[in-house]
Amino acid sequence: MLILMRERSVRLIGLALAMFYASFIVWLYVRQPQTLAEVTGGLTATVGAYRINQQAFEDGLALFRRDEFEAARAAFNRADPAGQDARAQFYIAYSYYRSGWGLLYQDNAHFSKGLEHVDKAIALAPGGRLVVDDPELYIHSADELRAELAAGLRVEASDFNPMRVFRKRK
Amino acid sequence: MKAATEAVYLPMLFLTVALLGGLRVDDRVTFVPPPLFALVLGMMLFGVLVRGRVIAADRLMSASRMPLENLNGLVVILSTFFAAAQIFNLVTPESGLPFLLFNVFLFVLLVNTLAAFPDRVSVLRSMAIITGAAFILKFIVLGALSNPGEGVLKRVLYVLLEGATLGTLSQPVLHPAAGYIAFATLSLFLVGLAMLPARTRSEALIKLDA
Numbered sequence: 001m002l003i004l005m006r007e008r009s010v011r012l013i014g015l016a017l018a019m020f021y022a023s024f025i026v027w028l029y030v031r032q033p034q035t036l037a038e039v040t041g042g043l044t045a046t047v048g049a050y051r052i053n054q055q056a057f058e059d060g061l062a063l064f065r066r067d068e069f070e071a072a073r074a075a076f077n078r079a080d081p082a083g084q085d086a087r088a089q090f091y092i093a094y095s096y097y098r099s100g101w102g103l104l105y106q107d108n109a110h111f112s113k114g115l116e117h118v119d120k121a122i123a124l125a126p127g128g129r130l131v132v133d134d135p136e137l138y139i140h141s142a143d144e145l146r147a148e149l150a151a152g153l154r155v156e157a158s159d160f161n162p163m164r165v166f167r168k169r170k
Numbered sequence: 171m172k173a174a175t176e177a178v179y180l181p182m183l184f185l186t187v188a189l190l191g192g193l194r195v196d197d198r199v200t201f202v203p204p205p206l207f208a209l210v211l212g213m214m215l216f217g218v219l220v221r222g223r224v225i226a227a228d229r230l231m232s233a234s235r236m237p238l239e240n241l242n243g244l245v246v247i248l249s250t251f252f253a254a255a256q257i258f259n260l261v262t263p264e265s266g267l268p269f270l271l272f273n274v275f276l277f278v279l280l281v282n283t284l285a286a287f288p289d290r291v292s293v294l295r296s297m298a299i300i301t302g303a304a305f306i307l308k309f310i311v312l313g314a315l316s317n318p319g320e321g322v323l324k325r326v327l328y329v330l331l332e333g334a335t336l337g338t339l340s341q342p343v344l345h346p347a348a349g350y351i352a353f354a355t356l357s358l359f360l361v362g363l364a365m366l367p368a369r370t371r372s373e374a375l376i377k378l379d380a
Contacts, residue, residue: 006171013236014177018245021182026187029201 023143033082041082052088053079060091065136085088086124090132090142093118097139097149101169106152115149138170175365177242178231183362184249191256195345203254204259207273211366212255214280215297219348219363221284222293225250226369250366257359260352261304264339268312272304290368297363303357308341316341 029086033039044050060075072095082089084144095116100110122128130142137147148170158164175256190200204212219225230243262272279300317328 007236010173011177011242014174014181015238015241015245017178018181018249021185022249028189029203034198035281053253145300152350 006088035081036082036111039085041080043080045084050082050084052085055079056090058086064091064095067098069099083120084124086121086142087132089117089121089124089128093145093149094137094139095122097145097152098169100152100170104165107149108153111149111152114169115146116155118149122146173242176239176367180362181245181249183358183365184253186248186251187355187359188256190351190358191253191260192228193351195347195351196342202259204255205262207261208258208273211258211273211276211280212251213285214277215254216251216260218280218283218293219250219366220295223290223369224293224363225366229367229369244356245368250362253362255344256368257301257356260355262299263308263310263312263325268308268341275295276300276303276304281352292361294363298360301327303358305352305356309344309352312341313344313349319345 008165018085027042028039030040031042033042041050056075057081060072060079063072063075073092076088076092076095080084083089093116096110096114096117100107100114121130131140132142133140139148173290189201192204194200194202214344216225220227225247227247230246235243262276263269279296283293283296288291315328
């Protein structure tokens with residue numbers, strides 16, 4: 001009887017382990033994490049236990065407002081090492097937009113990275129809707145920022161309009 | 171077969187193979203799901219394993235077993251299939267003419283093995299040779315041909331080869347760790363195959379009354 005009970009426990013534990021491991025593998029293949037921080041952050045976010053480093057986020061905001069975008073990105077990345085926070089990803093995308101924006105031309109490398117991060121922000125936001133209430137920003141919604149970045153990457157006739165030098169950075 | 175082997179060791183081993191089979195190490199790590207043809211080859215390999223008595227499906231799932239035992243058996247069957255598909259994903263080149271040739275080569279080999287009705291030891295030996303040969307061709311031969319290297323002579327030979335084959339032969343340059351990971355994954359897979367519950371050929375002596 002004891003042997004049967006023991007065998008049953010082994011089978012149950014094995015089944016649970018296999019289910020958990022298979023789910024983890026599927027999760028890895030779907031999410032494609034790049035670092036160990038992304039793996040642990042992604043798993044904690046799945047159970048709703050992920051928290052960003054608030055101090056680093058505040059530092060990032062301060063640097064962003066002083067137009068020190070590279071330093072701001074470093075701080076935001078430190079605040080959200082797993083890339084699981086929609087707001088941090090929004091600010092990173094915005095910093096790429098502002099870094100890459102120019103009167104005569106856009107830096108496509110910065111805009112592409114910005115697009116990558118804003119897509120991530122949209123994917124992370126509940127229902128895909130993200131609005132950031134920051135009075136110091138010109139663009140508040142992730143959709144609007146995405147449209148701005150995507151437009152910057154397209155080559156259009158309006159790009160050759162000399163009047164574009166009068167447009168303003170958002 | 172012991173409950174621990176069926177419920178814990180075999181699923182863990184084959185799931186690890188399924189995980190590592192799609193792992194590609196480069197400047198970034200990616201997990202590549204098996205292409206459709208790898209699933210077809212995986213299914214064929216599973217057929218070879220059943221036909222060659224490497225895996226006795228009725229020792230894993232049957233009406234005489236308890237529901238929990240059948241569930242454990244189903245996990246072993248599914249994990250074996252996905253591991254097999256990922257092994258083909260691992261040893262097949264990523265693109266170009268080698269991708270096509272390898273798939274045809276593996277398909278023909280598996281059809282041949284299916285038709286031959288081999289015994290367990292022959293199937294295991296055949297698996298080791300098929301996967302081992304594909305590993306050597308992809309990670310050693312093609313890996314060396316696709317790496318321009320440092321020396322001037324090697325670079326010139328690389329350019330000549332690229333020109334002669336119209337770029338259809340060369341593959342993305344492999345990370346130094348890729349071969350080692352692939353070797354470990356293949357070894358794990360072969361160990362797993364050897365651990366599967368097998369069916370032994372039974373013989374009976376029948377005495378005829380005169």
